[in-house]
Amino acid sequence: MAMTDRPQDEAEPRGGIWSRFIESRNGLGFLFMLPAAVFLLCFLTYPLGLGVWLGFTDTKIGRPGIFVGLENYAWLFDDPVFWLSVFNTMVYTFVASVLKFGLGLWLALLLNRHLPAKNFFRAIILLPWVVPTVLSALAFWWIFDSQFSIISWVLMKWGLIDAPINFLGDPWNARWSVIAANVWRGIPFVAISLLAGLQTIPQSLNEAAAIDGATPWQRFTKVTLPLLTPIIAVVMTFSVLFTFTDFQLIYVLTRGGPVNATHLMATLSFQRAIPGGQLGEGAAIAVAMIPFLLAAILFSFFGLQRRKWQQGGSD
Amino acid sequence: MSKDTEDHTVGMEQFETLPRRILTVYLPLAVFVFVLLFPFYWMAITAVKPNYQLTDYDNYSPFWVVGATLEHVKYLLFETSYPGWLWNTMIVAVASTFISLAASVFAAYAIERLRFTGARITGLLIFLAYLVPPSILFIPLAFIVFQVGIFDSKLALILTYPTFLIPFCTWLLMGYFRSIPYELEESALVDGATRWQILTKVVLPLAVPGLISAGIFAFTLSWNEFIYALTFISSSENKTIPVGVLTELVRGDIYEWGALMSGALLGSLPVVILYSFFVDYYVSSMTGAVKE
Numbered sequence: 001m002a003m004t005d006r007p008q009d010e011a012e013p014r015g016g017i018w019s020r021f022i023e024s025r026n027g028l029g030f031l032f033m034l035p036a037a038v039f040l041l042c043f044l045t046y047p048l049g050l051g052v053w054l055g056f057t058d059t060k061i062g063r064p065g066i067f068v069g070l071e072n073y074a075w076l077f078d079d080p081v082f083w084l085s086v087f088n089t090m091v092y093t094f095v096a097s098v099l100k101f102g103l104g105l106w107l108a109l110l111l112n113r114h115l116p117a118k119n120f121f122r123a124i125i126l127l128p129w130v131v132p133t134v135l136s137a138l139a140f141w142w143i144f145d146s147q148f149s150i151i152s153w154v155l156m157k158w159g160l161i162d163a164p165i166n167f168l169g170d171p172w173n174a175r176w177s178v179i180a181a182n183v184w185r186g187i188p189f190v191a192i193s194l195l196a197g198l199q200t201i202p203q204s205l206n207e208a209a210a211i212d213g214a215t216p217w218q219r220f221t222k223v224t225l226p227l228l229t230p231i232i233a234v235v236m237t238f239s240v241l242f243t244f245t246d247f248q249l250i251y252v253l254t255r256g257g258p259v260n261a262t263h264l265m266a267t268l269s270f271q272r273a274i275p276g277g278q279l280g281e282g283a284a285i286a287v288a289m290i291p292f293l294l295a296a297i298l299f300s301f302f303g304l305q306r307r308k309w310q311q312g313g314s315d
Numbered sequence: 316m317s318k319d320t321e322d323h324t325v326g327m328e329q330f331e332t333l334p335r336r337i338l339t340v341y342l343p344l345a346v347f348v349f350v351l352l353f354p355f356y357w358m359a360i361t362a363v364k365p366n367y368q369l370t371d372y373d374n375y376s377p378f379w380v381v382g383a384t385l386e387h388v389k390y391l392l393f394e395t396s397y398p399g400w401l402w403n404t405m406i407v408a409v410a411s412t413f414i415s416l417a418a419s420v421f422a423a424y425a426i427e428r429l430r431f432t433g434a435r436i437t438g439l440l441i442f443l444a445y446l447v448p449p450s451i452l453f454i455p456l457a458f459i460v461f462q463v464g465i466f467d468s469k470l471a472l473i474l475t476y477p478t479f480l481i482p483f484c485t486w487l488l489m490g491y492f493r494s495i496p497y498e499l500e501e502s503a504l505v506d507g508a509t510r511w512q513i514l515t516k517v518v519l520p521l522a523v524p525g526l527i528s529a530g531i532f533a534f535t536l537s538w539n540e541f542i543y544a545l546t547f548i549s550s551s552e553n554k555t556i557p558v559g560v561l562t563e564l565v566r567g568d569i570y571e572w573g574a575l576m577s578g579a580l581l582g583s584l585p586v587v588i589l590y591s592f593f594v595d596y597y598v599s600s601m602t603g604a605v606k607e
Contacts, residue, residue, distance in 0.1 A: 028510055029431025036422035036441075036481050039414075043478045044444055047455035054455055103347075110344045121348070123594045128351055130590045130597070132539040134557035135579035139354040142361060142572055148370045150357060150377055184351065189601065196602035245448035248541045252561060266450035273454045274546055286451040297446070 054283035061277040072284035081260050082285065085268040086292075091175065092264060093244045093296065096182045100239055101232075103183065104190025109220075111191065112198045122192065129188040137252035140181040144168050144253065168254055171261030178253050178262050182243060190235055197231035198224070240296050245289065265289045362387055362577035369572055387573035388581065396551050397578060400559035405585075407469055407555060408537035411476035415533050416526065418477065419484035424514055426485070427492040428500065438489065445482035449542050452478070457546050471547040472555070476537045483536070484529040487600055491525030492518065528600035531593050535586050556582040 021027035055072055059065030076082045111122060128136060143150055144167035152164035167177045201224060209219045247266040250256060256263035256271060263271070265285055273282020361369065363383040368375040375381060391397040425431060426438045456475055457466075465471045495518055503513045519526070544555045551563060560578040564571065590597055 023510075025429050026431045029425045029429040029434065032421040032425035032429065033431075033437065034421075035418035036485060039418060039474075039477050039481055040441075040444055043456065043459075043475055044447060044452070047452050047459060048447065050455035050458065051451060054458065059458075106343070107347050110340055110347070113340055115340070115344075119594075121344070122598070123591070124348065125351055126590075126594075126597065127355065127587070130535060130586055131355070131583040132541075132557050132586065134539075134541050134561055135582050136354060136358075138560065138575055138579045139358040142570075142576065143354060143357060148372070153372050153377060184354070187347075187351065192598060193602050196598070241446060241448065245450040247450050248557075251541075251545075266448075269450070269454065270542070270546075274457070279454055279458065283454045286454055289451055293448070293451075 051283050052287055054280055055287040056284075057280045059279040059283075061274075061279060065280050068280070072281050073288070075281070076284060076288065081263070082268065082288075084260050085256075085263040085265050085285075088175070088262060089244060089264045089266075089289075089292070092179060092182070092246070092262075093240060096179045096186065096243050097236065097240050099179070099183045100186040100190050100243075101236055104187050105194055105232075107187060107191035108194035108198055111195050122195070126188045126192055128185050133185060133248045134252055136185065137181060137249050140177075140184075140249075141168075141253055144177050169258055171258055174254050174258055174262050178249055181249050181253060182246065185249070186239060186243070190239060193235045194228065194231065197228050197235075201227050237297055241293065244293055244296055265292075358576045358580050361572055362580045364573060366573060387571075387577040390574055391578055391581065395563065395574075396554070396559065397581070399552055400554050400556045401582070403469060403553060404538055404555040404582075407472045407476065408534050410469075410473045411480060411537045412530055412533040414473070415477040415480035415484050416530055418481050419488055419529065420514075420519070420526070422481070422485045423488035423492055424518065427489045428518070429510075441482050441485050445479070445486060449479060449540075453542050453546050456543065460547050466547060467549045467553055469553060472540075472544055475543050475547070476540060480533045480536060484533055487529045487532070488522065488525050491522045495521050524596065524599075527593065528596040531589055531596055532600045534589065535597075538586050 022031070054065070056067055056069060057065035058068045058071070107125070111118065111125070115121065142148075146166050146169055147164055149164055149167060151167075152161065155161045156164070166173060168174045205223050205227075206219050209223050214222065245266050246264060247270065250262055250264055250267045251270070254262045256267050260268075265288065269282045269285035269289075271282075272278045272285065276282070360378070360380055363385070364380045365382060365384045365386070368380065422441070426434045426441070460466050460471045460475070465474070499517055499521075500513050503517050508516070539557065540555075541557045544558045545562075548554050548558060551559070554562070556578075560575065560582060564575050564578055
């Protein structure tokens with residue numbers, strides 16, 4: 001019936017190179033891809049290549065550099081601060097990711113129960129992840145204050161400690177503090193994503209296992225976890241990626257201090273490149289993150305994917 | 316909001332006793348909620364505390380406030396550049412969201428429905444682009460921004476934010492377009508509609524939830540962005556909220572916690588309000604990006 005109100009001239013064969021180009025799949029596809037492609041090529045692919053190139057030069061702010069080969073990398077190789085930042089990044093990423101995974105999964109399992117006002121809980125739990133990181137990190141800065149920390153005050157009130165804890169002034173305290181803030185911010189993402197995965201698991205599987213006499217713990221490890229593994233792999237890959245390249249939290253809470261104890265590779269790269277003016281060296285640090293990043297992604301992705309066939313799936 | 320509570324878990328929980336349930340479910344959940352929300356409470360209570368109560372924990376309970384004040388907010392709004400930063404953040408977020416959405420709709424439609432030669436590879440490349448973190452791009456981008464001559468301008472941010480927004484929005488919209496039945500497009504084609512008409516009259520109206528998800532998510536990401544804004548902007552009047560609060564309100568050794576916390580609170584409000592209206596869209600865009 002819609003045929004009748006079709007304009008007649010539309011049926012006419014269309015001529016001209018332009019209109020034939022527009023009508024073809026590839027022509028129109030090219031045209032539709034153009035805006036996104038221009039943006040991504042100019043501001044993503046090109047800078048990525050330029051970053052690698054800058055790492056081989058001695059460019060400084062306001063002064064074009066010349067090619068110096070691997071000098072930046074040789075310099076970094078002998079730089080204990082760089083290796084400290086690599087160590088910090090590893091510790092930060094590993095500890096924070098494990099905690100985010102464990103606590104996030106726990107929270108997802110709790111939210112998957114039959115609860116009153118479940119949607120309300122889900123909504124407020126996502127808040128830490130919605131609010132700008134820099135602004136919530138400022139709240140943590142105040143919570144971790146060396147004199148007026150509310151945590152110290154409560155612990156002192158309870159008689160557990162005698163003096164305020166120097167959260168951000170002592171190397172290991174500072175590391176744990178920034179990890180805590182990172183975990184706080186990351187739990188909602190992990191929990192809500194895993195909750196979405198949990199909701200796709202049919203309850204009948206759990207019931208069948210229960211009838212066969214499986215304990216709750218067995219049901220969790222033998223039924224729920226294997227079915228959840230693919231989504232865990234993706235969620236944790238993202239989580240590891242964002243933790244490894246984190247910048248904001250550290251920049252707000254410690255700026256890499258005390259004595260570089262919390263410098264991550266991203267913050268060190270910024271420190272050297274922007275306030276320090278050594279664009280080439282900063283770019284080299286950023287480039288040095290790429291292999292670690294690829295390794296972290298491959299590890300968390302394939303490490304978790306492999307479980308699928310280990311646990312009796314098809315292979 | 317409550318339509319997806321088709322509950323799979325009711326089955327066996329009737330056998331649980333109430334005390335056990337309190338111990339294994341409600342208590343841990345209460346601890347989680349408390350820890351996740353406490354920093355916001357602390358932020359809010361500090362923002363309205365008069366200065367003399369701020370650090371005097373002995374005479375005034377730190378968890379409560381007597382005679383709440385708006386002096387910190389007044390100070391922010393009338394004696395600092397805070398309103399300007401709010402305005403900048405708004406302009407940058409709206410403009411970059413708009414640009415990204417427009418570019419992503421076309422790209423996602425081309426990849427998912429036009430199926431041009433190499434569409435699959437393009438889709439994969441878009442996903443990989445999403446994985447490139449800003450912390451390895453900001454140095455070369457700063458270099459480019461400087462050379463193009465847009466350093467220290469809002470344009471620098473409007474043009475660079477789409478680098479992380481377009482991959483995300485395209486990926487999300489691809490999922491939405493996939494869920495629209497081919498038959499609808501085919502019958503429109505048979506009726507003589509052009510591709511443009513199909514896109515604007517058939518596909519886009521059906522993809523409105525996806526557009527809203529991608530839009531509010533992109534807006535939030537731009538509002539929260541920090542490292543580019545910190546690197547590309549140097550003058551106070553061009554700063555965005557996160558950069559302005561951190562670099563201009565933190566001065567010397569005496570921290571004005573009241574002003575800082577009200578700055579953080581006010582700067583969070585726009586995204587929190589947006590979030591509260593579109594919770595389900597947020598959840599679907601977050602999980603949608605992961606589930607593919």
